[in-house]
Amino acid sequence: MKSNTLKHGFFPLILTFALGSGGAQAAPDMVVVGYGGAGQKAQDVAFFQPFSAADGSKLIQSEYNGEMARIKVMVDTGSVDWDVVQIEGPDLMRGCDEGMYERLAWKTIGNADQLIPDAVQDCGSAALVWSVAIAYDTDKLAQAPASWADFWDVKKIPGKRGLRKRAVYNLEFALLADGVKVEDVYSVLSTPAGVDRAFAKLTELKPYIQWWEAGAQPAQWLASGDVVMTSTYSGRIAAAVQNGSRLGVVWPGSLYGMDYWAIIRGSRHVDQAQRFIAFTNQPDAQVKYVEQIPYGPTNTLAAARLDSKLAGWVPTSPQNLMGALPMNVPFWVDHGEELEERFNAWASR
Structure with missing residues (x-):
């Protein structure tokens, strides 16, 4: 400078x-x-x-x-x-x-x-x-997911799913999986009924979730076959692809911040x-x-x-922003502590 x-x-x-x-x-x-x-x-x-x-x-x-x-x-x-x-x-x-x-x-x-x-x-x-999106191994998954609804559909695509062990991201993804439009996610999540709806949707998937905490884990789990698909930071997948991995990212429904x-x-x-x-x-x-x-x-x-x-791999490229959800930072500033506490109690049960 x-x-x-x-x-x-x-x-x-x-x-x-x-x-x-x-x-x-x-x-x-x-x-x-x-x-x-x-x-x-x-x-x-x-x-x-x-x-x-x-x-x-x-x-x-x-x-x-x-x-x-x-x-x-x-x-x-x-x-x-x-x-x-x-x-x-x-x-x-x-x-x-x-x-x-x-x-x-x-x-x-x-x-x-x-x-x-x-x-x-x-x-x-x-x-x-950054962007958090669905990732999968193109060699191991014959039918690629196209949305969070597919991520939740264990009959259509059987197997374990990876999600980050925090409320942030997951509550948004749960509402998208439950049919809420991208533009309505935070208005729904701002109500007690919307929070209950998100947790109920997460509960549906809970038996199939493998929780990740470090950003390196999703790509590793896809490579080892521990999960069939996972939420992940898009840059981690791009780096893995640059190193020869055959992984794909689903940009619609991704969340960026x-x-x-x-x-x-x-x-x-x-x-x-x-x-x-x-x-x-x-x-x-x-x-x-x-x-x-x-x-x-x-x-x-x-x-x-x-x-x-x-x-083409950058989250802010126009084609990758189509159908993507910008993180509502003020929402998480106001409600993050209470939602993370509720999430931790829910995850431990």
Whole structure:
């Protein structure tokens, strides 16, 4: 970014891998935490190593599964071992209101006008546009699913299904499977009767569900035959296809939204963290990232430079947005905690 002077020279990136509890110990260098797997490998190539080299600063890498409780403990105790985290929209908004994240200095970060709508937030900068969709192995499934109704139809397509072990995404998909139109999903889900309807539909499928928590699991389960189809982040499937897997994605009925970079309140590396966020917003860096794993870029200049074949895997491509559902972030900010509590109680029964 023009607002920051980048030093030239190479400083090796320090990598730490989450072991046991996965927590990074207090370190003198900035710690960036992502979701692991192919997505974080792409970030390493496009963001972590180039930023470390350009900025002349060291960076430690770790991973998690989005556990907000861990971040809250750090902030509440004043023992902040992480600095920058990749985080989903509703968790960012809720945590920002609760004072868990630093307010970003957008005048310092710069180039906010190049970013897509909603990418610029008080406590976050959009890292990517993701999509959660149905995926299946084209070699193992003779009849491809076309909708969430097919996903729920165990007579038409027998076998286990993979779903993420959270209320978010699944309640929307359950209503789509039950015949609710895309444009009506959140108006239905905003009523007690609509929530009951979504949980009732999930209960129908519950005996056939294999729950995933890490983003790498769906593609692995499809490859091993553990599930016949699964919800998954589209970029994970694109990466698997690039590596030779014969997997397919069902775009109609997919749900899309953004992950963000946020700086944990109490970080000892706020200035470096903001330089990192500025670096990841640059068009060159984002094009390089999408070339590694085809999630949607957040910089409009990067989107305009994508190869057409690559753009076919990007969630924000016009053909992939047809029949897709944008995540209603305010809904999940307002209702996420209560719905996740209800979901956890339901899933444990």
